[in-house]
Amino acid sequence: GQQLNQSPQSMFIQEGEDVSMNCTSSSIFNTWLWYKQDPGEGPVLLIALYKAGELTSNGRLTAQFGITRKDSFLNISASIPSDVGIYFCAGQFLGNQFYFGTGTSLTVIP
Amino acid sequence: EADIYQTPRYLVIGTGKKITLECSQTMGHDKMYWYQQDPGMELHLIHYSYGVNSTEKGDLSSESTVSRIRTEHFPLTLESARPSHTSQYLCASSELGTNTEAFFGQGTRLTVV
Numbered sequence: 001g002q003q004l005n006q007s008p009q010s011m012f013i014q015e016g017e018d019v020s021m022n023c024t025s026s027s028i029f030n031t032w033l034w035y036k037q038d039p040g041e042g043p044v045l046l047i048a049l050y051k052a053g054e055l056t057s058n059g060r061l062t063a064q065f066g067i068t069r070k071d072s073f074l075n076i077s078a079s080i081p082s083d084v085g086i087y088f089c090a091g092q093f094l095g096n097q098f099y100f101g102t103g104t105s106l107t108v109i110p
Numbered sequence: 111e112a113d114i115y116q117t118p119r120y121l122v123i124g125t126g127k128k129i130t131l132e133c134s135q136t137m138g139h140d141k142m143y144w145y146q147q148d149p150g151m152e153l154h155l156i157h158y159s160y161g162v163n164s165t166e167k168g169d170l171s172s173e174s175t176v177s178r179i180r181t182e183h184f185p186l187t188l189e190s191a192r193p194s195h196t197s198q199y200l201c202a203s204s205e206l207g208t209n210t211e212a213f214f215g216q217g218t219r220l221t222v223v
Contacts, residue, residue, distance in 0.1 A: 031209055039149075042116075042200050042214035050209045086150060095207050097143070097168070100153040 002027060006089055006101035014109050019076040021104040023089030028069040031092040034061075036085045037103075043088055047074070079108050113137050116201050116215035123191050123222055131186045131218045133201030142184040143212065145200040146170060153200065159184060160206065191222045 006023045013019060023032070031050055035043035047058050049065035049072060056063055060077045072089055089101040114135040123129055135142065140161040145153040145168075155168030159178040173195070174188050184203075188195055201215040 031211075033211060035214075040198075040217070040219065042202075042217045043153075045211055045213060048211050088153070090212065092208075092210070095210070097155055097158060098202075098204075098212050100145075102152045103150065105150065 002091075002099040004089055004091055004099055004101040006087075006104050008104060009102070010105040010107070012107045012109065013079055015079060015081060017079055019079055019083070019106060020073065021087060022071060022073045023091075023101045024071045025091055025099075026070070027091075027093065029091035029093050030069065032063070032065050032072040033090040033092075033098070034063050034072070034074050035088045035090065037088060038085050046087075076106075079106075081108050081110055084108050114201060114203055114213055114215045116199075116218050118218060119216060120219045121221070123220070125192055125222055127191050129188050129191055129220070131199055131201075131220070133184045133186070133215055134182050135184075135203040135213075135215075136182060137203060137213065138181065139203035139213075140181065140206045141204045141210075142178065143202040143204075144168075144174075144176060144184070144186050145202065146172065147198045147200055147217075149198065157186065191220075193222045196220060196222050 034046045037043040047063040054065040062075045064073045087104045090098045117132045144157040147153045154170035156172040157176040199218045202212045204210045204212045
């Protein structure tokens with residue numbers, strides 16, 4: 001099946017720093033989603049993007065739908081300890097199934 | 111907050127036992143999904159459904175089966191559990207059509223001994 005490549009695979013940052021991660025695909029999508037997953041829990045939806053070039057914010061989080069429709073970016077500003085977790089991107093083309101990225105593990109050092 | 115529930119949250123079971131993982135959603139979503147995920151790893155789609163009486167296999171081959179008799183309910187069954195089935199199982203749902211979002215349950219952590 002379709003695989004989305006997410007980078008970086010893991011990040012270790014100091015509290016207060018900004019974070020950037022991205023997701024790329026070999027195919028175009030018309031929906032990009034970003035999720036956060038805590039250990040032992042299900043993924044929680046953070047941001048949904050539906051239009052190429054769209055930039056959407058949710059508090060300290062900002063995500064962008066790439067112009068080529070083959071990539072998406074997530075930024076977290078002024079990181080705090082509760083930002084720790086694994087971040088997944090997901091893409092969907094028309095009404096088909098969702099394809100998930102390989103995940104970015106974020107560690108925030110107080 | 112997503113209204114999708116999975117039970118049990120944790121299950122330890124012996125090899126050869128039959129188990130059913132429950133998933134229910136109260137959002138009226140037509141599409142439902144089961145994903146398998148090893149800790150910290152990517153999600154693999156094992157089954158999905160477009161609605162009542164619809165079931166499809168996902169990209170990852172699985173020995174499990176699913177049924178969709180009611181819109182809100184999408185149980186997953188393993189007829190004979192094996193240690194290789196040890197994993198986290200995540201249920202999700204979404205509306206039909208484009209520009210949709212998938213919402214997840216809290217997952218079932220299955221250990222087969």
